[in-house]
Amino acid sequence: MLEQSAVAAEMAISLYVGQETGRLEGLAASSSLDSGNWTSFRIEARRLIDRHPHWLNIIVTDDSRQVFNERLGPEQPIPPVRDLDSVRTVFESGRPAVGNLAPGANGTLGAAFRVPVFRNGLVRYTLVAPAAPTLFSRVLREQKLPAGWTALVVDANGIVAGHSSDAETTVGKPIGTPLADPLPGAGTMTGTVSMPDGTDYRIAVAAAIAPGWRVAVMAPALLVGAPARFGEYAVWGAVASGAVLAVVLIGALLSAATSRRTLDNLSRLHARAVAGDAALARSEAQFRTLAESMPALLFVTNSAGENIYTNPRFQEYCGLRAEDLLGTGWHAVAHPEDRDRAACLWDRAVRSGTIYEAEYRFRRSDGAWRWFLGRAIPQRNDDGNIERWVGTCTDIQAMREAEERLHLLMREVDHRAKNALAVVQSILYLSRADDPATFAEAVEGRINAMARVHSLLSASRWSGVMLGELITRELAAFSTRRRVDIQGPAVALRPEAAQAVALVLHELATNAAKYGALAADGGRLAVTWSLRENPRELTLVWREEGGPALVEPPKGRGFGMVMIEQVVGRQLNGRLDFDWRSIGLCCTMAYPEDCFTVGGVVGAPAEPAPEDANSLPSPGGRSILVVEDEAITALAAVQTLEEAGFTVIGPAARVGEAIDLLRTSLPDAAMLDINLFGSPAYPIAEALKGRGIPFLFCTGYQDLNHVDGIMEDVPVLSKPVAAGKLVRELTKLIADNAASQVGQPAHGADARQT
Numbered sequence: 001m002l003e004q005s006a007v008a009a010e011m012a013i014s015l016y017v018g019q020e021t022g023r024l025e026g027l028a029a030s031s032s033l034d035s036g037n038w039t040s041f042r043i044e045a046r047r048l049i050d051r052h053p054h055w056l057n058i059i060v061t062d063d064s065r066q067v068f069n070e071r072l073g074p075e076q077p078i079p080p081v082r083d084l085d086s087v088r089t090v091f092e093s094g095r096p097a098v099g100n101l102a103p104g105a106n107g108t109l110g111a112a113f114r115v116p117v118f119r120n121g122l123v124r125y126t127l128v129a130p131a132a133p134t135l136f137s138r139v140l141r142e143q144k145l146p147a148g149w150t151a152l153v154v155d156a157n158g159i160v161a162g163h164s165s166d167a168e169t170t171v172g173k174p175i176g177t178p179l180a181d182p183l184p185g186a187g188t189m190t191g192t193v194s195m196p197d198g199t200d201y202r203i204a205v206a207a208a209i210a211p212g213w214r215v216a217v218m219a220p221a222l223l224v225g226a227p228a229r230f231g232e233y234a235v236w237g238a239v240a241s242g243a244v245l246a247v248v249l250i251g252a253l254l255s256a257a258t259s260r261r262t263l264d265n266l267s268r269l270h271a272r273a274v275a276g277d278a279a280l281a282r283s284e285a286q287f288r289t290l291a292e293s294m295p296a297l298l299f300v301t302n303s304a305g306e307n308i309y310t311n312p313r314f315q316e317y318c319g320l321r322a323e324d325l326l327g328t329g330w331h332a333v334a335h336p337e338d339r340d341r342a343a344c345l346w347d348r349a350v351r352s353g354t355i356y357e358a359e360y361r362f363r364r365s366d367g368a369w370r371w372f373l374g375r376a377i378p379q380r381n382d383d384g385n386i387e388r389w390v391g392t393c394t395d396i397q398a399m400r401e402a403e404e405r406l407h408l409l410m411r412e413v414d415h416r417a418k419n420a421l422a423v424v425q426s427i428l429y430l431s432r433a434d435d436p437a438t439f440a441e442a443v444e445g446r447i448n449a450m451a452r453v454h455s456l457l458s459a460s461r462w463s464g465v466m467l468g469e470l471i472t473r474e475l476a477a478f479s480t481r482r483r484v485d486i487q488g489p490a491v492a493l494r495p496e497a498a499q500a501v502a503l504v505l506h507e508l509a510t511n512a513a514k515y516g517a518l519a520a521d522g523g524r525l526a527v528t529w530s531l532r533e534n535p536r537e538l539t540l541v542w543r544e545e546g547g548p549a550l551v552e553p554p555k556g557r558g559f560g561m562v563m564i565e566q567v568v569g570r571q572l573n574g575r576l577d578f579d580w581r582s583i584g585l586c587c588t589m590a591y592p593e594d595c596f597t598v599g600g601v602v603g604a605p606a607e608p609a610p611e612d613a614n615s616l617p618s619p620g621g622r623s624i625l626v627v628e629d630e631a632i633t634a635l636a637a638v639q640t641l642e643e644a645g646f647t648v649i650g651p652a653a654r655v656g657e658a659i660d661l662l663r664t665s666l667p668d669a670a671m672l673d674i675n676l677f678g679s680p681a682y683p684i685a686e687a688l689k690g691r692g693i694p695f696l697f698c699t700g701y702q703d704l705n706h707v708d709g710i711m712e713d714v715p716v717l718s719k720p721v722a723a724g725k726l727v728r729e730l731t732k733l734i735a736d737n738a739a740s741q742v743g744q745p746a747h748g749a750d751a752r753q754t
Contacts, residue, residue: 655681
């Protein structure tokens with residue numbers, strides 16, 4: 001029947017819309033939206049647009065304004081939201097939506113797909129993708145309607161958004177009367193109109209993808225059999241083509257539907273008459289073709305909500321026959337914990353005639369349970385009574401798993417952050433020194449050891465840390481590579497043990513640099529490790545030679561010694577032995593098998609050897625622009641730089657504040673935090689580049705692989721940054737820039753990302 005064709009076309013349009021919003025929901029999960037890293041997000045958005053060229057733009061809004069527009073550069077002003085009511089509707093409902101056809105900034109017509117961006121259970125942004133309406137027409141063409149039949153989709157303003165046969169002539173044009181409320185609920189309506197030439201057309205209209213949207217299918221009455229007519233209507237004038245005719249007819253039908261007389265005619269004249277055997281067979285075949293080709297599980301019920309049809313995909317998934325799923329047969333494959341809730345929601349929808357939507361688990365044929373989103377809409381007759389329900393079950397297992405992973409990740413991040421703060425708090429409390437400078441040096445060294453191992457863990461996605469890499473990184477902080485021998489098999493420390501071992505290595509290295517082998521020019525250090533079985537354990541040996549002679553073991557037990565004993569023996573359940581030889585300390589540690597794995601993990605980029613501070617020129621009053629939004633971090637940076645002899649400009653905490661400072665000052669170099677109160681610092685970086693001022697990024701992000709090509713040569717320091725390293729890198733940056741301006745070779749090796 002014509003009515004079934006309209007429902008089938010509406011379902012096809014709804015599936016297309018679901019695909020488009022699904023792509024946007026994937027982008028909505030981007031971590032760049034969490035940090036406000038719009039440069040990274042721009043790259044992700046551009047890739048998506050390149051894969052789907054019918055998308056005209058990607059926009060991010062909060063509840064009142066645009067905050068990102070892919071078509072605009074970082075420094076271009078962002079226009080206001082065009083359809084603020086639609087944006088706020090998404091914020092309030094938390095559901096995807098489709099906007100009416102409207103011209104974009106360049107005049108191109110588009111239908112805006114909108115999805116909410118959830119963070120911590122609340123809508124933080126709306127993601128908007130205006131899309132050219134061409135795919136609406138393509139979806140309608142793919143319905144392969146019989147010869148002489150036409151399908152079109154119309155938005156809530158009465159604008160044609162898609163046409164099955166002549167999109168170029170009709171899309172974007174009004175039908176004459178907006179689709180106000182021509183349909184009872186979410187059902188369908190059919191009727192007949194008569195054209196001036198006497199030709200009768202049958203039209204079926206179905207509720208569509210958004211409030212006020214409609215999908216209509218029309219055909220000459222002679223092809224489908226028409227029981228009666230609505231009446232005769234004056235139309236726009238001479239009808240030149242079937243495409244325009246379709247628009248005129250839909251306008252006529254919907255104009256008629258707004259009058260009470262015509263609604264009475266509809267109820268009286270269209271009493272569910274059979275439209276002819278041939279037409280009925282064609283429509284039935286079209287419906288089954290659509291239903292059997294759908295990847296989703298599709299079902300049809302009678303007015304009482306009892307299953308009368310399931311598509312082959314439904315039967316294949318459940319491993320049941322069609323007759324097994326009739327009536328309430330679906331209860332047999334619903335999860336026991338979800339069955340009563342889903343059945344209750346279904347009964348409520350059937351009684352009230354409202355759209356049904358619920359999430360529940362279905363048992364697959366192999367016994368596995370997967371989450372589905374069930375959705376059904378009622379199909380009504382001309383009297384407004386529900387004749388049947390048509391619904392789909394869409395597999396959302398991957399989406400649920402992604403949400404669960406995100407939840408677990410947030411819990412783990414919270415756990416690790418609090419643990420790290422607890423360790424720092426303990427370090428501050430337990431560290432002892434006779435003067436503030438020594439105290440600060442000790443605390444800074446221990447915190448930097450934690451930061452180094454954290455970077456290694458982040459690079460491996462918290463799968464572990466290669467022991468050799470950890471030792472190399474820790475000893476590099478003491479500029480001792482030429483006097484150190486590091487050897488051992490490929491062993492990775494588990495994440496739970498990596499930080500503890502890093503602190504032990506730091507204490508040993510600090511002691512060696514102050515009192516042992518690394519305190520003398522001829523001293524040497526060998527760090528080796530091996531594996532043994534029965535019991536399976538990792539043996540690590542720290543052996544010093546050539547340092548100041550040891551007359552006797554140390555009499556006191558400082559914080560470093562106590563911490564090593566507690567970490568190795570108590571926390572990691574290992575064994576520890578100190579051999580205070582006259583030629584140097586030999587410390588042997590044995591770690592049990594739950595502290596390590598044999599093999600490798602993904603490592604972080606190699607860290608460059610520290611620059612010899614004596615080879616760098618003095619700061620000599622050079623000026624540094626400091627851009628950092630964390631007040632305490634900014635104060636520490638300012639104090640460090642001023643104590644080193646620099647003049648500080650700033651600090652600036654916002655992008656605009658830093659740009660204003662650059663208009664009145666010309667620093668010799670700059671240090672930039674990447675994220676400034678939710679906004680990326682790249683406009684500042686571009687301004688510095690344009691003025692020829694060298695700069696470095698100082699950030700907590702592990703990597704900046706998304707940075708544009710013009711920024712790839714910019715040094716990156718990972719927070720927390722040791723005071724000495726910050727001074728060295730900025731001094732080197734100024735020296736290299738000065739050398740390059742006079743045509744001399746740059747000072748030393750290029751600064752690399754750390």
